[in-house]
């Protein structure tokens with residue numbers, strides 16, 4: 001994602017220019033968030049069709065990185081994927097496509113990195129990737145962002161079962177955002193049944 | 200060059216004697232410490248660009264677009280400041296100068312003047328506007344997270360040290376790249392290290408990458424401030440403050456705690472080391488491998 005900014009040091013004005021590209025992706029994201037809220041309030045009937053639909057998102061996420069690697073502009077790519085996926089399944093297709101564009105950019109950096117280091121020694125893969133900026137939490141205070149991601153993960157696990165691959169990204173997000181001390185305390189509270197949040 | 204000049208002077212000046220030679224030699228040796236002082240001043244003001252330096256007046260060199268913006272804004276405002284200073288002092292000095300019982304026995308007694316009253320109302324209201332517009336633009340652009348960050352680093356303040364967490368590469372809640380950063384005591388400093396600024400474990404970040412720094416505290420108020428990066432973010436217990444930075448060049452940047460937090464407030468500095476992306480990857484993985492192995496063994 002930051003790849004386009006990396007090529008040369010962007011001035012303030014150039015950074016503002018990036019915003020236009022970013023807003024395109026932002027406009028996709030609101031859709032991405034909606035499926036998260038659904039399994040929370042919904043009954044199990046709604047969860048069942050969701051799991052059936054997951055193959056669609058997997059296919060789209062597998063197809064996207066190849067396209068992203070070929071084309072340098074991820075934003076236009078993501079929108080292209082979105083438009084092709086939209087008729088089939090609006091929710092899942094888009095939620096698969098947006099992270100896929102992310103993976104595409106980070107994979108290209110990984111490739112050039114591994115090319116340099118192959119001679120030295122094999123290192124575990126470090127993906128420069130973290131929880132994205134969330135439109136629900138635009139403020140400096142991100143406490144609720146961390147808390148929400150933690151809850152989202154545990155709701156996801158509760159709905160789709162332990163070790164469901166869809167939930168991994170929420171786990172990544174809350175681990176990136178929350179201090180370890182907080183997570184430990186919350187885990188303890190969940191075991192004791194005194195966790196204050198809605199699970 | 201120096202000797203050639205001397206010879207020329209010896210040749211032209213009429214009263215040349217052997218007595219003038221030692222005098223010239225002392226002059227030459229006198230010049231040397233002077234040169235050294237000049238060099239020292241130049242050196243002092245150039246060498247440690249990303250840390251505070253003795254007798255520093257201006258800001259430290261900018262390493263982020265934000266800091267560049269802050270410095271530019273400072274200069275913009277200074278333009279108006281000097282304009283007002285010159286104008287006001289001119290009026291003041293002129294009034295003092297002319298108010299004299301001999302030079303002006305009958306002082307002017309203007310009590311009302313429409314033109315001057317309009318002017319002195321409108322101009323002072325326009326000038327703050329010229330200052331406010333770029334100021335607000337900068338302020339809001341600092342708050343805004345423009346791009347999705349590539350890395351999240353958590354800076355947790357303690358009494359009186361800092362803990363940093365790199366948790367983007369975790370696969371469980373327990374495994375995390377976490378380390379404490381303590382100041383190096385004065386007695387342990389090595390040559391070239393800055394007193395009260397150096398720490399044992401630096402924060403390593405990649406340059407040219409959008410970073411999200413999450414600042415929080417475990418006990419009392421602290422602050423995570425690095426002047427070169429244009430960051431000053433308060434660490435509040437129970438609250439996660441986010442600030443995003445883009446370090447434009449590789450280097451080592453120094454900062455200090457900026458919220459009075461107790462006895463050792465002065466002894467919990469911040470050192471950010473910006474490296475290339477490749478080096479960052481190898482650093483993180485080299486630190487991560489031992490940690491994961493430890494966990495696997497335990």
Ligand SMILES: [Cu+2]
Pocket residue numbers: 356420421422456457458459460464467
């Ligand atoms: Cu402090």
